[in-house]
Amino acid sequence: MSTGLLTxxxxxxVANWQALAKIASVETAAVVKANAYGLxxxxxxxxxxxxxxxQFFVAATEEGxxxxxxxxxxxxxxxxxxxxxxxxxxxxxxxxxxxLNSAQQMQRxxxxxxxxxxxxxxxxxxxxxxxxxxxxxGLRSEIIEKxxxxxxxxxxxxxxxxxxxxxxxNAAFEDMTQGVSLPRSLAATGGTLLGAAYxxxxxxxxxxxxxxxxxxxxxxxxxxDIPVIQIRDVAVGETVGYGNVWTATRxxxxxxxxxxxxxxxxxxxxxxxxxxxxxxxxPVVGRVSMDLITVDVTALPDAPQSLQxxxxxxxxxxxxxxxxxxxxxxxTSLGTRYQKHWTE
Ligand SMILES: *Cc1c(COP(=O)(O)O)cnc(C)c1O
Numbered sequence: 001m002s003t004g005l006l007t008x009x010x011x012x013x014v015a016n017w018q019a020l021a022k023i024a025s026v027e028t029a030a031v032v033k034a035n036a037y038g039l040x041x042x043x044x045x046x047x048x049x050x051x052x053x054x055q056f057f058v059a060a061t062e063e064g065x066x067x068x069x070x071x072x073x074x075x076x077x078x079x080x081x082x083x084x085x086x087x088x089x090x091x092x093x094x095x096x097x098x099x100l101n102s103a104q105q106m107q108r109x110x111x112x113x114x115x116x117x118x119x120x121x122x123x124x125x126x127x128x129x130x131x132x133x134x135x136x137x138g139l140r141s142e143i144i145e146k147x148x149x150x151x152x153x154x155x156x157x158x159x160x161x162x163x164x165x166x167x168x169x170n171a172a173f174e175d176m177t178q179g180v181s182l183p184r185s186l187a188a189t190g191g192t193l194l195g196a197a198y199x200x201x202x203x204x205x206x207x208x209x210x211x212x213x214x215x216x217x218x219x220x221x222x223x224x225d226i227p228v229i230q231i232r233d234v235a236v237g238e239t240v241g242y243g244n245v246w247t248a249t250r251x252x253x254x255x256x257x258x259x260x261x262x263x264x265x266x267x268x269x270x271x272x273x274x275x276x277x278x279x280x281x282x283p284v285v286g287r288v289s290m291d292l293i294t295v296d297v298t299a300l301p302d303a304p305q306s307l308q309x310x311x312x313x314x315x316x317x318x319x320x321x322x323x324x325x326x327x328x329x330x331x332t333s334l335g336t337r338y339q340k341h342w343t344e
Pocket of ligand 1: 154189
């Protein structure tokens with residue numbers, strides 16, 4: 001093995017989906033955009049479909065087309081970016097359900113595919129996607145007549161349960177959808193954990209399925225073991241890696257491992273990052289380089305064959321904190337050079 005081994009526990013993803021479905025006790029979709037946060041949308045969605053998931057969300061039509069191939073007919077595949085110019089044929093052929101975000105998308109959709117399913121995304125304050133309250137008020141009756149599958153919106157601050165924006169957006173969503181007897185959805189992972197007032201008819205978790213915060217009770221999903229290429233003795237006063245940023249202050253054993261920032265191990269995490277070997281923590285020393293990272297393994301009793309960055313001892317969120325980012329970014333940055341292994 002000369003590259004890292006990334007193990008993805010599909011059973012844990014299914015268990016996380018089931019746990020979130022139990023919390024919500026309404027229809028629980030699965031968000032599998034960005035190739036299921038880097039973990040393989042086809043495999044992930046097939047397992048979730050076997051476990052009973054009927055609704056999937058992707059960001060882009062192209063992702064929806066690939067997902068339809070993996071899933072076959074049956075499950076609903078909805079597209080957050082809506083009906084974009086040039087996507088009509090794909091939306092029709094792959095039976096995708098665009099979440100229309102604007103009057104322009106609405107006109108495009110009704111003109112090109114008048115009898116094809118669609119949903120509506122409403123902006124309740126995030127100002128990213130969706131129809132604004134005034135726009136929606138003007139189009140509402142025309143749209144409702146055409147029978148959208150879903151009215152949805154998205155929370156900006158749901159990872160912080162105490163944030164006043166949550167209640168504010170919930171009230172705006174209530175207001176915009178009052179008196180409409182169509183399925184509604186407001187919550188992603190964070191919103192699912194905010195309680196029943198946020199669940200409506202469907203929740204749409206993503207990160208929680210993949211073991212990330214804010215779903216603290218999630219089963220860990222990914223393990224990343226990185227092989228050691230060589231171990232050297234470094235004397236007091238010697239430096240390690242680019243820029244000489246680390247100098248040995250005691251005789252040290254330094255392991256060079258086979259992954260770097262080209263594999264998604266963000267360079268910025270260098271000075272803070274730790275790995276594990278049989279339960280023992282070992283610090284990264286020196287700069288993270290493109291293909292290699294140097295680790296101080298002086299404390300280990302035996303020379304390790306590999307070191308673990310992600311796993312039961314260290315979550316994607318802990319690794320994210322080393323680099324000042326979030327678990328989402330760590331997952332979706334995981335590189336293409338790893339050997340990937342999916343366990344059931
Ligand atoms: C990404 C996304 C989700 C899933 O969010 P998580 O925080 O990963 O659960 C749900 N809805 C929309 C609109 C999204 O963009």
